[in-house]
Amino acid sequence: MEMxxxxxxxxxxxENVKNCQYAVRGELYLRASELQKEGxxxxxxxxxxxxxxxxxxxxxxRQVVALCQAPFLLDDPNIGMIFPADAIARAKxxxxxxxxxxxxxxxxxxxxxxxKEVAEFIERRDGYPSDPELIFLxxxxxxxxxxxxxxVIRSQKDGILVPVPQYPLYSATISLLGGTLVPYYLEExxxxxxxxxxxxxxxxxxxxQGITVRAMVIINPGNPTGQCLSEANLRxxxxxxxxxxxxxxxxxxxxxxxxxxxxxxxxxxKVLMDMRAPISKEVQLISFHTVSKGYWGECGQRGGYFEMTxxxxxxxxxxxxxxxxxxxxNVSAQIxxxxxxxxPKPGDISHDQFVRESKGILESLRRRARMMTDGFNSCKNVxxxxxxxxxxxxxxxxxPSKAIEAAKxxxxxxxxxxxxxxxxxxxxxxxxxxxxxxxxxxFHLRTTIxxxxxxxxxxMDSFKKFNDEFMSQYGDNFxxxxx
Ligand code: DCS
Numbered sequence: 083m084e085m086x087x088x089x090x091x092x093x094x095x096x097e098n099v100k101n102c103q104y105a106v107r108g109e110l111y112l113r114a115s116e117l118q119k120e121g122x123x124x125x126x127x128x129x130x131x132x133x134x135x136x137x138x139x140x141x142x143x144r145q146v147v148a149l150c151q152a153p154f155l156l157d158d159p160n161i162g163m164i165f166p167a168d169a170i171a172r173a174k175x176x177x178x179x180x181x182x183x184x185x186x187x188x189x190x191x192x193x194x195x196x197x198k199e200v201a202e203f204i205e206r207r208d209g210y211p212s213d214p215e216l217i218f219l220x221x222x223x224x225x226x227x228x229x230x231x232x233x234v235i236r237s238q239k240d241g242i243l244v245p246v247p248q249y250p251l252y253s254a255t256i257s258l259l260g261g262t263l264v265p266y267y268l269e270e271x272x273x274x275x276x277x278x279x280x281x282x283x284x285x286x287x288x289x290x291q292g293i294t295v296r297a298m299v300i301i302n303p304g305n306p307t308g309q310c311l312s313e314a315n316l317r318x319x320x321x322x323x324x325x326x327x328x329x330x331x332x333x334x335x336x337x338x339x340x341x342x343x344x345x346x347x348x349x350x351x352k353v354l355m356d357m358r359a360p361i362s363k364e365v366q367l368i369s370f371h372t373v374s375k376g377y378w379g380e381c382g383q384r385g386g387y388f389e390m391t392x393x394x395x396x397x398x399x400x401x402x403x404x405x406x407x408x409x410x411x412n413v414s415a416q417i418x419x420x421x422x423x424x425x426p427k428p429g430d431i432s433h434d435q436f437v438r439e440s441k442g443i444l445e446s447l448r449r450r451a452r453m454m455t456d457g458f459n460s461c462k463n464v465x466x467x468x469x470x471x472x473x474x475x476x477x478x479x480x481x482p483s484k485a486i487e488a489a490k491x492x493x494x495x496x497x498x499x500x501x502x503x504x505x506x507x508x509x510x511x512x513x514x515x516x517x518x519x520x521x522x523x524x525f526h527l528r529t530t531i532x533x534x535x536x537x538x539x540x541x542m543d544s545f546k547k548f549n550d551e552f553m554s555q556y557g558d559n560f561x562x563x564x565x
Contacts, residue, residue, distance in 0.1 A: 105517020114511035132379030149173030187410035192219025203423035208352035223372040223386035235261035241293035247518035274307035303471025306528040336472040338376030377443040385415030457542030485556035
């Protein structure tokens with residue numbers, strides 16, 4: 083059998099590829115795309131892709147990158163009538179950092195000048211030095227996460243602690259690389275808080291199965307769960323990583339997306355440095371960031387970075403070598419990153435407009451987070467924690483036992499069944515909670531908070547109407563799944 087197969091025949095593919103699941107573009111997304119082709123209006127809330135839902139790009143970075151892409155415009159005598167002087171100056175600055183403009187490969191770690199700007203941003207944010215040599219620019223945070231997991235995972239015996247629910251980049255990459263995901267559960271009743279005792283239990287259980295736990299992932303603010311980790315919690319996590327000799331992978335892509343004032347974003351790097359030696363010199367930490375989120379939302383540009391703390395120089399060299407195989411991250415995306423970490427300053431011509439645009443987006447996201455949570459909580463059999471940060475709402479749907487039975491009959495996981503019905507009835511395309519992991523017998527869905535603010539009331543009304551009908555169709559007034 084094996085002899086007659088070609089390498090890319092389905093039966094002979096790498097099993098890790100076949101085993102890997104990525105729900106954000108899974109069954110629900112495929113069905114939504116089909117319905118869209120048939121002419122139905124679909125609201126794609128399955129991906130945190132702000133521009134696809136109508137968010138306008140910030141003007142200043144687009145002006146700068148437009149000029150970098152079309153440098154001949156800089157020679158046009160009328161250029162100052164179309165572009166502000168600070169955008170022209172920044173375009174010249176970034177072009178001077180490249181060797182041959184945007185059409186040339188950069189260093190595989192990214193342009194040194196942009197890495198310096200990232201380091202300066204981190205220093206301003208955290209109050210501690212940051213070394214540009216320990217910052218690598220990447221094609222979105224995803225590629226950085228994949229590169230680092232690739233260095234960590236040696237075999238199926240290597241375990242990575244991942245929060246559940248989690249963003250499936252982690253589960254999918256761990257499967258692809260043939261490692262083992264070691265789940266730790268977030269506490270829904272504690273606003274998706276992270277309890278270090280759960281971590282200890284997860285590690286002990288994995289070890290009893292012969293797994294070597296090597297790294298721990300935190301997503302702060304959380305996707306899909308939207309919680310912001312407190313400083314005290316981050317300290318506990320770092321101490322735990324120190325005791326257990328785990329590399330901490332701090333996914334901080336939503337650091338600009340904060341919708342409450344009690345728990346502002348605080349980086350793992352800052353907390354680690356605040357803890358002082360010896361711990362601050364012990365814990366190996368990789369922190370990830372992106373241009374895809376925040377008020378930038380430049381998902382299509384594919385720009386990101388990671389910063390390495392307490393990683394030995396020989397390992398940094400190896401990571402550089404592996405990055406070199408792909409030659410260079412996108413150069414235009416590197417410029418977006420440079421702009422994100424050094425936006426217009428007070429007094430610059432574009433400053434006021436930049437602040438107006440970015441504040442406008444963030445304030446609207448804050449209102450939308452509230453509208454969604456309140457909307458879900460007003461629905462029968464739905465409970466939802468407030469979205470403290472990130473871009474998602476993750477309500478629990480208490481499915482009646484009749485609905486669970488009907489899903490079984492239809493050969494579907496219960497939350498997939500619910501989300502498909504929601505899609506067919508309303509055009510709202512969500513991701514079932516099972517795509518992120520959830521406790522046994524508990525069901526959720528994830529939606530982004532990104533639909534336009536003026537459309538939000540209508541979307542929530544249409545959800546409520548669907549949910550009411552679903553619950554009365556399948557309701558049995560007892561046997562709800564939990565909570
Ligand atoms: N980390 C987290 C927690 C994310 O949510 C995402 C994207 C990424 C990393 C990767 O982003 P970039 O590669 O674009 O930098 N979030 C996906 C999601 O859940 N919806 O949209 C994309």
